[in-house]
Amino acid sequence: MNYRIKHRITRRQSLKLIGATLAAVTLPTASLLADKGEMRQKAFAGTDKKLPVIGMGTWRTFNVGNDPQLLDARTEVVKAFFDHGGGLIDSSPMYGSAPDVMGYALQQLGTPESLFAAEKVWSPAGGSTREQVAELKERWKVEHFDLVQVHNLADWREHLAALQEMKAEGNIRHVGITTSHGRRHSEIEQIMTSEDIDFVQLTYNITHREAENRLLPLAEERGIGVIANRPYDGGSLIKNLKRRDAPLPEWANEECGCTTWADFLLKFIVSHPAITCAIPATTQVEHMRENMRAGHSPMPSPDARQRMTDYIGSL
């Protein structure tokens, strides 16, 4: 086919082709410049769908009960998230009122197109998977979940089987499993190998890199999306760096545009080729803005990533 097209090419077309080639040569610079103010996106789960590389978590931070003052404050945080191009929001029935608070915020703000709603089911399963998902949908006030994960592998066989059925029926879009703190990696590995899952959520940050050994390469090989939880190690990582007023190395700005510790820590995570997105949690609009800016280009090269880990190790 290509051969025949080649033969049909006219003079006008060949001029066009030269133009296109010139454009392609200059494109990387142009697209990088254009990219500067925009959130990076990554394809996930072997599809051509894309997710912004910075999502958000809700553990502790969004569990505010029915306090009107705090409900409005968290709505502002969600607004900042979407204003900066946010997509994936992760919650769980284990996070107290966080799903209700998300429902409140979405009702105030409207549900943006970019929302990628990620929930979880947890123990005890006992035939309750569908019920749990239905209840959470009501609490979020959404029509569907883009992703439902089995929280910390609780009753995972039963939950996963039910979630797969729900996915096949079109009730939910993707299924996944979660762990954190480096727990149960060998079981996670087995599930990633033997089950047909779209996402795995695990702890990956600059000081907790166990997942690099087996799970991240396996995710790439199997086309499984990876959500990095505890990107700030629960907050201690960034809060300690800020409190100590630790100097941000100049080369980090030159090599990958890091101007804040949020840039440094999050860019490290999302520049790993296997990571789809990181999900920092925050109660503060200013922190949300800082976190979202970390999803902008440029990203660190493999060499720069090595320098980043060495630098943190040396502090």
Add this chain to the structure above:
Amino acid sequence: MNEWTSYQLQDFIPFTAEVYFRLLERMGETFWPLHLLTLALGAATLALALKHRTRLACLLPAPLWAFVAVAFFIQRYAALNWAGGYAGDTFIAQAVLLVVIALTGWGMDKTPSRTSPPVVMGIAIALFGLILMPLMAPLSGGSWYQTEVFGIHADPTAVTTLGLALIMLRGFALWIAAIIPALWLVVSGLTLQALDSTGSVVLFAVLAITLVGLVWKSIKPKR
């Protein structure tokens, strides 16, 4: 990685300090001036206990335990922590236990001596729960609404009840009546510790003194 060693206290506390202290403050905002009534009931209970009107002294705090169970745990705290409903149930169980003790007279120390060390400890703990605990928030720069009060908030209710139990009860009944308040103080102390609040030290100190009082009263032969 050993799964259990990877857990920290923070992993079990699903809210931030801001949210927890706002919850305590909202209890104050919502129920003021009920505080005056609950404090008066507390003071009356202490007076009755010291005057050996033990049955009535056991009965009076029971509705307050039920109130904290419903208004604090079931209606509010449970929205933040799935375990809150169970905490509410145990507070209701304590209310029932106090009623049962009041009705049956089980384990009552009918003539507590005001000079016996465990009773002195009990009086001190009860006064601390009734008077000093409410003053802690305003004295440390907080608003009056952050004041934690016996019969409205869980901590002073548990502390004061432990003090009262040391005065009024003895033997097995004393230990049984102390279990739920003491367990709550452990949970609350650990919560405050995870939230980096110095309040935890106060609760653990009360617990330690109570334990000494319980053991003392149990081994000391009654005169």
